Amino acid sequence: MRRIVCTFVVNGVTRELLVETNALLSEVLQDDLGLKGVHVGCGTGDCGACTVLVDGLPVLSCSTLAVTVRGKEITTVEGMANGTKLHPLQESFIEHGALQCGYCTPGMLLASKRLLEINPSPSRQDIKDALAGHLCRCTGYNKIVDAVMAAAEGEE
Amino acid sequence: MDDDLRVVGKRVAAVDAYQKVTGTAEYCTNISLPGMLVGKVLRSPHAHARVVKVDGSKAEVLSGVKAIVTHQDVPRKVFTYNVMTYQLPQGELQDMHLFDHKARYIGDPVAAVAAVNEEIANEALRLIDVEYEPLPAVFTVDEAVKPGAPVVHDFAENNTPVPPTPVFCYGQDVEELFKEADAIAEGTFSTSKQIQAGLEPACSVAHFHDGRLTVWSQIQLPHMARKMLAYLFDLPESKVRLIQPFAGTGFGAGTDLCCEPYACALAIKAGAPVKVLYSRSEDFANRITREHICKIEMKIGVRKDGAPLALKAKYTGDAGAYMCKAASGCGVALASNITEYKFESMYQEIEAIYTNHVACGAMRGFGGVQSSFARESLIDEVCEKIGMDPIEFRLKYHRNVGELGWFPTTQISSCGLDECLRAGAETIGWYEKKALPKNGVRRRGLGVACMAWLSGAQPMLLEHSNAILKFNEDGGCSLFVSPGNMGQGILGTLAQIAAEVLGLEYRDINLIYGDTDLTGFDIGTHASRGLYCIGRAVKKAAEDARAQILERASAILDAPADQLDIKDRKVFVKNEPERSALLSQISNACIYDYQKGCRQIVAHATVDPAEFAPPWQAGFAEVEVDTQTGVVEVIRWITVHDVGRAINPQVVEGQLEGGTAQGIGFALYEDTQIIHGKLLTDGFDKYRIPSMLDLPEHETVLVEQGDPTGPFGAKSVGESGLFLQVPAIANAIYDAVGVRIRDLPMSPERILKALKEKTAP
């Protein structure tokens, strides 16, 4: 097979696409679905910028064949807010200055979302362990950890 | 300082944060235009070769290929990626040609293609037939200056475009002073060619349509980039429009062009929009890196009471294949030595050499980082020799207000270093911890270092910023400015300045930026100038607009303008606050005046500051060194920064904290390895920048004493964040285990080797 008709539920909307088997998930999300929140930083799995949630779990979209996640729910950063209501993590990132260039931000937010789902009150070390695969060249990470801590506290 | 401020000094959210957390922010990499083509660059596999023939005929006929450009398709013009060349009357050395007849490093572009998709573009690259005549290549400055060495550029004898040249010297003969010195420290230091490593790879989109060239670029200096591209493609500046979407890179990388010329050449030929997106390895291997001062020889001498006598230095730059900023990098490095301490005399030389490496440009801390490494390490050493505490030395001998600054005609306008040193020493527990004994396998140590820097490269370089304010009916306004926007927070802080002057809320100011068609001229962002220089333009424009508003209000309120004030979107008579008019009322009246008095409030200001307003900083490191493995762990890092006034403390902290990560990276991990001209570390898997797990909890303390020349007293912070990790960590390693590391990165391998040499008989 070189092409497969795939159904993806992207940010809650069912999309049916003819996908070449060599297409990466990041490429389909960016080129075919026009999602600007999917950022590719390295393409080698080392930076985490391309992270999206597949059935709720953070996955590196630059290292995933799109056809292998057909039928699954995919959440990109565009799907985090509920209408105009931002996710508490998004609010917290803004409030704490947890982003500068913003290129790492989608991956940071999505991985943090998963972290808070399984660990609603993480320690700073828990956050660092969960986000270790997410590089940020701008912030020095302090404010990202602050923002995740604060979002966790806010939710309790 | 007046503390009656309502917007300045507040922690307000960045103006672009909403777009960035919702994924709607546009970057070059995610721009998509109808009919857009994929552009790819064909690169030389040889470090040095004559390009005998480039034949694209086979590629041209491949279905889906829309354009192939080689040297035949572009005007043959000498140019440079370094658009800062326009800031000097005589310019900086220009030594590049688009698709030259000679390839000078592995990766030098020889042709480019545009095709309907990536696969076809890659296939077309394979089909372009290039005949090379490989030439011997040179990879070190020592080799390059040897007689008979391969010649990188014909015009540069001995591959030495900049022979040893004394710059930034003052005072009497340093050699005489060294004779008087009670303690002397000297050494040769080397650094790695740091890569800016922004998370977004290099990317540019260009579109040539109806005689106009529109370019989407990550550049930090949009107007000067426009000028260079206009020149390169024989277009008037007015026919070139440079748009900067958000950039996920910068840190100096955007002071040089990167993929723009290739995207433009392809777009012009194809008549369709073209996107050139470098892969990560292409980005690392071809992006103009940090100014590479590969060797610093420095000697300092002091009296037994510490009094600094003389500093002598020579900096050698490995320019790589093209000059870009090798010479200016060394020059600024030397200049930055002047501001810090009261040396009686200085003698400094620079030299820049061509090699067959990728060229180097600029990174945050341009030259100053390297200087701090050498100077602050040697200060630590002389302090030990004369038995003086390194903090004591610095408190006593740093320069102060009114004294000589970095450039011969400048004066220091403010200095908060004393407070920086005291606050840092107390926070880290300097005196108590210094006294602790060192033993065991893992040993702890403390280190300190200081710096003074600048808020813009004036008066050495041309300085010019514009700001325009335009009021709407409701009293809100648009602010037109043109910094390089890399997310450093400049937009919001400029809005804060305008809002403060105008009695508006932060959110009342709508920023218009990132488009040379819309904004006034600006140098852009480099040399930590943004907030200080553009901020001065914004403040001036806001003051003008304020005067216009008050004048108009004076008629409405029937009171002289000088007795009016604005606060909370209301104009009122100072001693009768109840006599007031809403700003919206005044602004609306300016636009809809049925009595023939229409005059929209628009203010424009131009500035070209001459002052350099040095920020000061002390950095403190506590490290733990594993004496068996050489592994260094930074236990604690503290930056204490004299920023004059933090317009937005959160932004200032963000700059310093980000700089800290880059500084710790430069000190310990980041290691650009090039063998026979080939970059081995061409990915984030090989060139390691610190992750969350590699950094200590680091802290930032701000010192705010105001600078008389800065907007609301503000000085710069953009680059300062990464100056001191290298020297302070080096000093802390010495404190812990007694070895001085003078080569970067301070890897476990190097530390262990030094430890062995120390214990060897």
Added chain:
Amino acid sequence: MFFRALRHFEFFEPKTVAEANELLLSYGHQASVMAGGLSLIQTMKTGEKKPEAVISLQKIDSLKFIDSDNDQDLKIGALATIRSIEKSREVQKHWAVLVQTARCIGSVEVRRMGTVVGNLCDGTPASDLATILIAMGAKMRVTSSGAEREVPLENFCVGPHQTVLEEGEMVREVRVPSLGDHSFASYVNLARTKPDITKVSVGVLVKNQNGACGDVRIAVGAVAPVIVRVRKAEELLRGEKLKASTIEEAARLAQEDVVVRPITDIRSNAGYRKEMVRVLVERALTDVVDKMNGAHAH
């Protein structure tokens, strides 16, 4: 349609191991097995691998397992991710060293996407898991159409990214012997930054025999084309009490062992790596002694 980093290939998703074996046989050298795909996709991006056919194991439900019971071998199916090992209660309890080793690997995302078997089949001498698993005496269960064989992990790699797998073969699972109450294992490594690939690593397994060292295995990673065992050091220790001086001597023998012949590359240099073999062997053995003493105290 626009940007595509990978070349085209035929893609298969067999549902059974037998089906996979058949496909593998029919495509021979042109086929690549894909488990998590993390390493495979990277090598396809760089062009190191250009398979005509990619055979994904992801739809073979029978490979998604971790069978663990302290009394028996730990069986890790070809689709079990590194993360699932880390999260498994049983593994945490009885093979804690594996959890600790797993945490040295990359990031949570890498561990979630990458499989244990994929990591081992990738065949890098810097594999954290392979180093400790060789010390623990793990074995690979290899299947091909109609046949099955067992290969000690120690013999599985013949060079960097080269395994003994023949055309048509794939790995079904890896088996890790039970540690029981008397065996103790330890893993130590050095890397430039925490998530980076290991520059030197040591895994050890010691069987406590009445207070002395019984069976012992010491595996060293990233110092040769394949992960090696330092047998001279092992021999020295066998039957000895693990005193500091003995450990020191064993560590010295490990460093001097001819199988330790590291190279200089971007992560480190040969001399440093060699010396670190001594330091890490000493640290790993000391850790084992601490664990033995801890167990004794309980």
